[in-house]
Amino acid sequence: MPASQARSRARDRNNVLNRAEFLSLNQPLKGNQESRSSSRKQSGQAGAAGAQNSNPKERRQSQQLPEEDCMQLNPSFKGIAFNSLLAIDICMSKRLGVCANRASSWGGARSMINLLGITGHGIPWIAGTLICLVKSSTLAGQEVLMNLLLALLMDIIIVAGLQKLAKRKGPYDITPGLLDYLTMDTYAFPAGHASRVAMLSKFFLNHLVLAIPLRILLVLWALCVGFSRVMIGRHHITDVLSGFVFGYLQFRLVELIWMSSNTCQMLISIW
Helix, strand or coil, X not given: CHHHHHHHHHHHHHCHHHCHHHHHHHCCCHHHHHHHHHHHHHHHHHHHHHHHHCCXXXXXXXXXXXXXXXXXXXXXXXXXXXXXXXXXXXXXXXXXXXXXXXXXXXXXXXXXXXXXXXXXXXHHHHHHHHHHHHHCCCHHHHHHHHHHHHXXXXXXXXXXXXXXXXXXXXXXXXXXCHHHHHCCCCCCCCCHHHHHHHHHHHHHHHHCCCCXXXXXXXXXXXXXXXXXXXXXXXXXXXXXXXXXXXXXXXXXXXXXXXXXXXXXHHHHXXX
């Protein structure tokens, strides 16, 4: 017995964990365990209280979120049709942009296409109308020219407003020219040149006596100017088609508010 007790004492002395500096490692961490258990209980109670105090509206919204996700993943037939037509419009417009830059297939004809587009620009038409108005000596001619000037100014204002609302860019990243900035024709929808040539051609067909060949040439000119904007990459096909529609509507509006000869003479005298 004394020998065994001596052996156990020697074993305890040789055990490193029995030293004073290591005694804390042998003791269980009661304080930490209690604090952890109490924090878990408090967090569980807080979560239960928050779940009980949550509004039934929030629960309904959380239950409705998967349904909304399903609605986004399964769009309606109208949305699919609209996106498909929009994709076709962009694809066809890019294919028809044969003069968008010098490296395009018809890049050498870009200068000629731009010159054709200038014939439908608003600034040359307004300047020409003012010159003709100054040199006109007949009341009927002055009446037609004053209403034409009103139609041109109205076209610039309406198209600029619609473009600012839509803010649609063209199929190619092309910087507008100086004349485009002057008439605020900086976006794609609707095409300002298309609306202008449609309004002008309809105006001349109604108020000028023209032979049939000249009428055909006038319509062809309007079509060529409109689709030349697609060829140089400034507008989509739908931009040009909508421009033709807006141009016709502008002509109908000018016909409704047509200024009489007396009104035109009064405005000319003030000017």
